[in-house]
Amino acid sequence: MDRRRASLRIRGKVQGVFYRESARTEALRLGLTGQVCNLSDGSVEAIVEGAPEAIEAFVTWCHRGPVQARVTDVERADEPARGEFSTFTVERSS
Numbered sequence: 001m002d003r004r005r006a007s008l009r010i011r012g013k014v015q016g017v018f019y020r021e022s023a024r025t026e027a028l029r030l031g032l033t034g035q036v037c038n039l040s041d042g043s044v045e046a047i048v049e050g051a052p053e054a055i056e057a058f059v060t061w062c063h064r065g066p067v068q069a070r071v072t073d074v075e076r077a078d079e080p081a082r083g084e085f086s087t088f089t090v091e092r093s094s
Helices: 019-029 052-062
Strands: 004-013 033-038 044-050 070-080 088-090
Touching: 004 052, 019 033, 019 044, 019 052, 019 088, 044 052, 052 070
Parallel strands: 033 088
Antiparallel strands: 004 044, 004 070, 033 044
């Protein structure tokens, strides 16, 4: 299977609105591995690995997030998968 990796920086009202836990639920539903964490500047970082179609669906979800979120921007960088994740986790703030 062709696996890819995407690193995302999500900006807007994305902390304190269950964004990370909702992202974990969505990533697991799509069969993705990776992690998500809050950053000190108020944004959220997500790293996902998996099938390209699943990553596209996740990125689309990230543009809207959970109901309480107000996403203003999603930056994305793609690269080959590294295979370093076995599941999708919520990490402590960076």
